[in-house]
Amino acid sequence: xxxxxxxxxxxxxxxxxxxxxxxxxxxxxxxxxxxxxxxxxxxxxxxxxxxxxxxxxxxxxxxxxxxxxxxxxxxxxxxxxxxxxxxxxxxxxxxxxxxxxxxxxxxxxxxxxxxxxxxxxxxxxxxxxxxxxxxxxxxxxxxxxxxxxxxxxxxxxxxxxxxxxxxxxxxxxxxxxxxxxxxxxxxxxxxxxxxxxxxxxxxxxxxxxxxxxxxxxxxxxxxxxxx
Numbered sequence: 001x002x003x004x005x006x007x008x009x010x011x012x013x014x015x016x017x018x019x020x021x022x023x024x025x026x027x028x029x030x031x032x033x034x035x036x037x038x039x040x041x042x043x044x045x046x047x048x049x050x051x052x053x054x055x056x057x058x059x060x061x062x063x064x065x066x067x068x069x070x071x072x073x074x075x076x077x078x079x080x081x082x083x084x085x086x087x088x089x090x091x092x093x094x095x096x097x098x099x100x101x102x103x104x105x106x107x108x109x110x111x112x113x114x115x116x117x118x119x120x121x122x123x124x125x126x127x128x129x130x131x132x133x134x135x136x137x138x139x140x141x142x143x144x145x146x147x148x149x150x151x152x153x154x155x156x157x158x159x160x161x162x163x164x165x166x167x168x169x170x171x172x173x174x175x176x177x178x179x180x181x182x183x184x185x186x187x188x189x190x191x192x193x194x195x196x197x198x199x200x201x202x203x204x205x206x207x208x209x210x211x212x213x214x215x216x217x218x219x220x221x222x223x224x225x226x227x
Contacts, residue, residue: 006097012086013049032086105198112156
């Protein structure tokens, strides 16, 4: 039976924009703006949303990004300023649901959409640019509050104020925070990812490669994409 767990406070979208970074022109869609009304979730995006580099961002396993207002409030205390909805680059700002503690493969129903928890956000330099803090990447990693990427299982529409209902929860026990922790700190646990059906192929490739390395798991091992 579906369980009411939280609600959507805000839905935010954004298109790629060009800006200068270290003397060169680059693009990013990390800037997201809250929108009103119902928003369609189709294919690999919300309507009005896109990514600048589909090789590293977006796609079916990273179609929608959710970040909790509880984590945003924690960050506000850390950095001493207010943070707006969408400022972390999230599409869904949530309340009342443990986004970081969500189990990989967990299904959420929001409006007429069904989403699947797929993986944590692995941050890159673009987040530091968005937060106007070159050290923020390290701070974000150390905080173990990555937020969750979601797959679109059933297309439909959603909007601010919608209830988030957990309609299926695997018993694997591997959470979004666990995957983030394994990647950033405890790579000796990489084998756990291979036993979870809901983990993406990119993460399985990363885990297998790490396990093949002699004494593998060093801090420079390349992960399955960022941001």
